[in-house]
Amino acid sequence: MLSSVSEVSAAEIVPQVSKDEYLRAFRWLLLARVLDEKLAALYRAGKIPGGGVYLGKGQEALSVSVGISLRTGDVYAPLIRDGAGRLAFGETVVEALRNCLGSVLGPMRGRDGNVHRGRPRDGYLPMISHLGAMISVVNGVLMAKRFKGQKGVVGATCLGEGGTSTGAFHEGLNQAGVERLPLVMVVANNQYAYSTPTSRQFACKSLADRAQGYGFTPHSVDGTNLAECLKVLGHAVALARTGNGPQLVVASLLRLCGHGEHDDASYIDPRLKESEIGRDCLELSEEHLLVNSWASKQELSQWRTAAQRAVEEAVALVQKEPSPDPYTENWCALQTGRFAEGGSK
Amino acid sequence: MSITYLEAIREAQARALAEDPRVFIYGQDVGDFGGAFKATKGLAKEFPGRVLDAPISEDAIVGAAVGAAIEGMRPIIEMQFADFSTPGFNQVINQAATLYWRTQVPCPITIRLPSGGTSGSGPFHSQCMEAIYAHYPGLIVMTPATVEDAYSMLLEAVAIDDPVIFCEHKYLYYHLKTDRLPTEAMPAGKARIARPGRDVTIVAYSAMVHEALAAAEELSTEGVEVEVVDLRTVKPLDTDTIIASVARTGRVLVVGEAFPWGGVTAEVVARIATEGFGLLDAPPQRLNAKDTPIPYHPNLWSAHRPTANSILAAVRNLLRL
Numbered sequence: 001m002l003s004s005v006s007e008v009s010a011a012e013i014v015p016q017v018s019k020d021e022y023l024r025a026f027r028w029l030l031l032a033r034v035l036d037e038k039l040a041a042l043y044r045a046g047k048i049p050g051g052g053v054y055l056g057k058g059q060e061a062l063s064v065s066v067g068i069s070l071r072t073g074d075v076y077a078p079l080i081r082d083g084a085g086r087l088a089f090g091e092t093v094v095e096a097l098r099n100c101l102g103s104v105l106g107p108m109r110g111r112d113g114n115v116h117r118g119r120p121r122d123g124y125l126p127m128i129s130h131l132g133a134m135i136s137v138v139n140g141v142l143m144a145k146r147f148k149g150q151k152g153v154v155g156a157t158c159l160g161e162g163g164t165s166t167g168a169f170h171e172g173l174n175q176a177g178v179e180r181l182p183l184v185m186v187v188a189n190n191q192y193a194y195s196t197p198t199s200r201q202f203a204c205k206s207l208a209d210r211a212q213g214y215g216f217t218p219h220s221v222d223g224t225n226l227a228e229c230l231k232v233l234g235h236a237v238a239l240a241r242t243g244n245g246p247q248l249v250v251a252s253l254l255r256l257c258g259h260g261e262h263d264d265a266s267y268i269d270p271r272l273k274e275s276e277i278g279r280d281c282l283e284l285s286e287e288h289l290l291v292n293s294w295a296s297k298q299e300l301s302q303w304r305t306a307a308q309r310a311v312e313e314a315v316a317l318v319q320k321e322p323s324p325d326p327y328t329e330n331w332c333a334l335q336t337g338r339f340a341e342g343g344s345k
Numbered sequence: 346m347s348i349t350y351l352e353a354i355r356e357a358q359a360r361a362l363a364e365d366p367r368v369f370i371y372g373q374d375v376g377d378f379g380g381a382f383k384a385t386k387g388l389a390k391e392f393p394g395r396v397l398d399a400p401i402s403e404d405a406i407v408g409a410a411v412g413a414a415i416e417g418m419r420p421i422i423e424m425q426f427a428d429f430s431t432p433g434f435n436q437v438i439n440q441a442a443t444l445y446w447r448t449q450v451p452c453p454i455t456i457r458l459p460s461g462g463t464s465g466s467g468p469f470h471s472q473c474m475e476a477i478y479a480h481y482p483g484l485i486v487m488t489p490a491t492v493e494d495a496y497s498m499l500l501e502a503v504a505i506d507d508p509v510i511f512c513e514h515k516y517l518y519y520h521l522k523t524d525r526l527p528t529e530a531m532p533a534g535k536a537r538i539a540r541p542g543r544d545v546t547i548v549a550y551s552a553m554v555h556e557a558l559a560a561a562e563e564l565s566t567e568g569v570e571v572e573v574v575d576l577r578t579v580k581p582l583d584t585d586t587i588i589a590s591v592a593r594t595g596r597v598l599v600v601g602e603a604f605p606w607g608g609v610t611a612e613v614v615a616r617i618a619t620e621g622f623g624l625l626d627a628p629p630q631r632l633n634a635k636d637t638p639i640p641y642h643p644n645l646w647s648a649h650r651p652t653a654n655s656i657l658a659a660v661r662n663l664l665r666l
């Protein structure tokens with residue numbers, strides 16, 4: 001389904017995407033792509049401790065639109081391909097690199113790595129690997145905010161189409177529907193879950209059709225189109241924020257990289273790569289900027305150079321930072337130290 | 346006035362709700378209905394909006410509790426039966442138990458598990474899950490055996506900044522009574538000498554403490570003085586109190602209602618063997634349920650789990666070793 005129109009008319013609530021907003025989003029998108037390219041290079045050079053690198057290539061337009069639509073006080077639980085959204089939500093390149101390169105100064109201090117990072121106190125929740133598990137956690141934060149009388153808050157979380165097959169997805173959406181929470185559930189249907197095509201993942205026509213069963217408002221969007229993503233996400237977030245209940249956004253796109261950098265993705269159907277969803281959202285948005293004269297070729301290249309410089313500087317900084325030290329590590333998994341068990345004191 | 350173990354659990358929750366605005370209760374049928382066992386009877390009315398019925402979604406129930414804890418609340422989760430915590434297992438061990446370690450943000454949630462066998466409950470309404478949860482770092486596992494502990498340890502569980510698995514025993518719900526709720530309590534994490542004795546130690550927890558005490562009573566008529574250690578908390582395990590008792594008696598039997606492979610009794614025996622080997626006059630013994638699912642028929646059920654009689658036989662055997 002390549003419908004680019006939200007099923008709830010957006011026009012009245014959300015104006016057309018302005019040049020300013022588009023440019024702001026584009027810069028995050030570009031920075032995320034450049035950071036991903038650097039992470040891939042570091043991976044190939046064997047500089048990533050522990051191994052895995054998971055990239056968001058092809059998914060940045062969608063991801064950045066989620067992050068940029070949220071504001072301070074909101075809750076965001078991104079997933080593995082959300083580098084762009086994380087930056088737009090307020091993560092720095094240094095913070096991201098620290099977690100990927102194993103700096104002890106990183107948000108998880110080497111106790112967890114790569115995409116598993118966040119700052120829960122700031123509403124930025126660190127994913128666990130188990131797909132679908134973050135949805136109900138976001139629900140819980142939103143329930144707590146309701147207990148505390150906070151209004152106008154939104155929670156957003158992201159998942160691939162494969163993750164929608166979990167029981168946790170069903171329980172999480174049903175719970176948000178029952179509690180009528182301001183949750184925006186973003187599903188990136190990038191056509192493959194690792195190597196599994198959508199035909200082996202679900203049997204409904206569009207995942208957006210599931211919205212009705214959970215009491216969600218459905219939205220479908222072309223995930224390669226930055227302007228459309230900004231519009232639809234802006235609209236979904238606005239609806240959730242203004243008391244219209246939970247929203248389900250399903251984006252169609254194609255994963256333009258391996259599942260991880262270890263994977264050559266040779267299983268991806270070449271016809272999909274040549275189809276409309278196989279287009280690169282970065283290239284499309286650059287075209288959009290040029291066609292609208294919102295940027296010149298020269299500016300585009302300057303921005304890329306600036307992003308590369310920022311990433312290189314951050315890498316240089318983080319590579320000098322200390323790694324975690326097993327001898328000074330506090331091997332205690334409990335906040336209440338007196339309950340520590342066997343050897344953890 | 347007399348208060349049952351179940352009423353103590355209700356009273357502890359009422360007090361937690363009254364004293365701390367961050368506390369709320371979330372679970373199936375806990376609202377106006379008052380819970381499958383009535384452990385939240387009347388609380389929804391007394392504390393409007395703070396005792397919430399949940400859909401039958403153990404995974405999402407625990408996940409939401411973690412989210413609420415991140416936001417500063419102190420949720421109490423009621424699993425309808427301990428057995429049904431398995432669909433929520435992932436969120437307990439991978440989300441709740443890892444949160445503090447990964448992020449330094451504490452996860453103060455209490456998960457109440459109505460545990461253990463009552464006659465006729467069968468394979469899916471009788472299980473003891475404490476060993477499964479105790480296996481994972483980042484969790485505290487409580488197994489109160491008395492009305493007083495049910496009350497004070499539940500209050501402590503809610504006050505602790507870490508996730509607590511609170512295994513309350515369904516057999517004790519109505520069987521145990523006391524005159525009044527305690528005003529002082531031993532802290533969690535410390536075992537209790539439930540009965541002093543010099544000849545042999547029985548280490549037990551939860552409902553098995555009472556089977557052990559009954560066996561000890563019987564043995565005292567034969568001149569055998571049994572010391573009964575009530576673990577109270579299986580994680581952390583109070584190894585010091587166990588070893589001190591073994592030092593006094595030289596013989597030990599460890600009793601648990603859970604399945605025999607691994608588990609709490611194996612852990613206790615392992616600690617005695619490694620830390621107190623020289624104190625032993627005989628090999629440490631274990632007594633558990635049988636290695637089958639829990640049977641339905643009362644005849645089978647009462648033979649499946651340890652009882653005062655099987656404990657008696659095990660102690661007699663141990664005294665001959």
Ligand SMILES: Cc1ncc(C[n+]2csc(CCOP(=O)(O)OP(=O)(O)O)c2C)c(N)n1
Nearest residue numbers: 081129130131160161162163190192193194
């Ligand atoms: C519950 C669970 N099962 C299996 C995995 C292993 N796994 C990690 S990513 C992945 C594929 C995910 O596909 P999808 O949800 O479509 O997201 P995508 O990778 O395409 O972005 C799998 C199977 C997991 N993380 N969680």
